[in-house]
Amino acid sequence: MPAPASGPTLSVVIPMFNEEAVLPLLVARLRPIVDGLGTAYEVVAIDDGSCDTTPVILERLRREWPQLRIVRLRANAGHQAAISAGLARARGSFVVTLDADLQDPPEVIPEMLQIAREDGVDVVYGVRNDRSTDTAFKRGTARLFYWGIRRLGALDAPQDAGDYRLMSRATVDAVNSLPETNRVLRLVVPALGFPSAAVGYTRELRAAGQTKYPLSKMVRLAVDSVTGFSLAPLRFATWLGLLGGLAAFGVLFYALVARLLDHALPGWTSTVVIVAGVGAVQLLALGILGEYVGRMYAALQARPSYFIAHDSLEPSSGGSAARD
Incomplete structure (x- = not known):
C-alpha cells in the first residue's frame, strides 16, 4: 500500500x-x-x-x-x-x-x-x-x-x-x-x-x-538466482541429453563397424566409462529439473x-x- x-x-x-x-x-x-x-x-x-x-x-x-x-x-x-x-x-x-x-x-x-x-x-x-x-x-x-x-x-x-x-x-x-x-x-x-x-x-x-554469509549460503543464493530468473539450465539439460544421444549413437556405430571387421571390442574399462558418463549426465539433468520442480512445489504450497x-x-x- x-x-x-x-x-x-x-x-x-x-x-x-x-x-x-x-x-x-x-x-x-x-x-x-x-x-x-x-x-x-x-x-x-x-x-x-x-x-x-x-x-x-x-x-x-x-x-x-x-x-x-x-x-x-x-x-x-x-x-x-x-x-x-x-x-x-x-x-x-x-x-x-x-x-x-x-x-x-x-x-x-x-x-x-x-x-x-x-x-x-x-x-x-x-x-x-x-x-x-x-x-x-x-x-x-x-x-x-x-x-x-x-x-x-x-x-x-x-x-x-x-x-x-x-x-x-x-x-x-x-x-x-x-x-x-x-x-x-x-x-x-x-x-x-x-x-x-x-x-x-x-x-x-x-x-x-x-x-552471516558463509560459502553454503552464497551457493544457495546463486542457485536461487539462476533458477529463479533463467530457463538456460533447462535448455542446458536438453542439450546434454541430445549430446548424450549422439555419443551413444557414435558408440553403437563403432561397435557395428568393429563387428563387421571382426575386431575385438574394448573390454570392461570402456564399458564402465561410457555407462558412468551417461549416468552422470542423467543425474545432472535430473538435478537441474529437480531444482525447478522444487521451486514450483514451494510456490504451490504458498x-x-x-x-x-x-x-x-x-x-x-x-x-x-x-x-x-
Missing part, C-alpha cells in the same frame, strides 16, 4: 541476525546521517530470530531513539526474507535497504535520496567501486556470479550492486505484490525495469561480529517465508501476522 500522508519520507530497512557487537557502531554512524536529512524518517530493524542480545540492545536503543522501529521475526528466515519483511512493513515514500555490518557505508544515503528526487528515478543502486577489503575469493566469485547471470540472459543486473539500494514507494509496492517465494532482491528489482541510477562507494571491512512475532509500531500485533 502507498505510504500514508502522515508517514515518513524515508524508511531505512536493516535486516540483522546476531549483530550485538556491531549495533552500537551502526547507530553511532547512522543516526547523525538520517537526523541531518531534515525530513521525517524511520529506521526499521528486522530482527531475524537473533539468539544473542540483539533484541535487548534494540529495545534499549529504541527508548533513546523514537524513530527506531523493531520488527521481530518468530524464527530465522534468512537474509532475503528479512529484507522482504522490512519492505512489507516500511511506510516511507523512499525505502533504503542496508545491512547492519557497515560494509556498505550509510553516509551514501543522502546522495541516494538527492539523486532519486532530482533525477526522478525509482531505484538508486549502491555500486561497490572498490572491493579491495573483500577477499580475492569473494571478489572472484562475485564477478563470476554477475558474469554468469548476464551470460544466461536472465537480466542486466548492475555489476557489483548487492542489496544496498534506495527504492521509491512505487518500486516497493511492485516488489511486495510479487507472489514468488525465495526472492533474490538484487535480481528482482532490476527485473522490474523501473528507471534507475547508481552511486559508487568503497566497500569497507565488517565493523564487528562475524559474517507457505509464508517469514512470520512476524512483534512490531514495535503495533504493540498488540502479538505474533500472528505472516507474509508470503
